[in-house]
Amino acid sequence: MLMIDILQEKCDLRNRLKLLRSQSDQYHKQYTSFLIQNIVEFIHNSCATKDVIACFWPLDNEADLRPLLHQLIQCNYQVALPKTPTKGNPLSFHLWSPTVTMQEGRYKTMHPNTDIIEPNFILVPLMAFDRCGNRLGYGGGYYDRTLQQFSGINCAGVAFSYQEVTQVPTERFDFGLPVIITEQEIIYI
Ligand SMILES: Nc1nc2c(c(=O)[nH]1)N(C=O)[C@@H](CNc1ccc(C(=O)N[C@@H](CCC(=O)O)C(=O)O)cc1)CN2
Numbered sequence: 001m002l003m004i005d006i007l008q009e010k011c012d013l014r015n016r017l018k019l020l021r022s023q024s025d026q027y028h029k030q031y032t033s034f035l036i037q038n039i040v041e042f043i044h045n046s047c048a049t050k051d052v053i054a055c056f057w058p059l060d061n062e063a064d065l066r067p068l069l070h071q072l073i074q075c076n077y078q079v080a081l082p083k084t085p086t087k088g089n090p091l092s093f094h095l096w097s098p099t100v101t102m103q104e105g106r107y108k109t110m111h112p113n114t115d116i117i118e119p120n121f122i123l124v125p126l127m128a129f130d131r132c133g134n135r136l137g138y139g140g141g142y143y144d145r146t147l148q149q150f151s152g153i154n155c156a157g158v159a160f161s162y163q164e165v166t167q168v169p170t171e172r173f174d175f176g177l178p179v180i181i182t183e184q185e186i187i188y189i
């Protein structure tokens with residue numbers, strides 16, 4: 001397929017899923033706790049206490065994982081959140097705690113006003129995914145660059161099951177995920 005067609009397909013898919021997500025408020029209210037439960041189960045099975053778990057602060061109509069952040073702290077993990085740099089650069093992660101001051105960054109993202117910390121595990125937000133572990137995000141290429149930088153790091157994509165598509169169009173740089181966690185299942189690729 002021509003490069004220009006892949007970019008157009010990504011753009012169309014992104015718009016379709018953004019719309020679907022904006023119409024899923026009720027579903028999110030009902031099923032976010034199941035999503036969080038599956039994430040916690042996965043982390044308990046693959047991370048050690050005190051590990052730094054990189055989560056994300058909700059954007060637009062994304063899954064709101066804020067209750068998860070508190071749960072992880074209670075379980076003695078450390079929690080980090082990404083700060084969005086200028087395009088073309090990987091994300092940096094900053095230690096979060098329930099009392100930390102949050103700052104607004106690029107594209108309305110929020111990050112803690114704390115020092116940089118290196119995560120042991122990264123939860124990756126998704127706009128769409130397929131069963132092969134391909135993901136589509138907001139289109140900044142931030143997580144592709146970040147996972148390339150921390151090569152070999154333990155990570156998992158997070159999405160609702162309705163965000164699954166048959167095949168996500170991919171480019172050379174796209175990073176395939178080893179695990180995708182939804183409210184219905186934990187998919188091992
Ligand atoms: N919760 C969350 N945090 C995250 C991400 C994410 O997907 N979810 N990111 C994943 O990479 C990074 C932020 N990446 C982003 C890249 C592009 C746009 C963007 O283009 N947003 C608007 C345009 C807004 C504007 O230009 O001001 C858009 O959707 O049209 C947003 C976020 C880091 N933090």
Ligand SMILES: Nc1ncnc2c1ncn2[C@@H]1O[C@H](COP(=O)(O)OP(=O)(O)OP(=O)(O)O)[C@@H](O)[C@H]1O
Nearest residue numbers: 136137138139140141142143144145148171173174
């Ligand atoms: N490691 C990389 N090196 C150079 N360019 C990259 C890299 N990763 C992604 N890109 C480029 O960045 C652009 C955006 O990538 P893509 O559409 O995959 O973003 P995304 O995965 O949806 O976004 P995000 O990771 O921020 O959620 C693409 O044109 C892609 O070619």
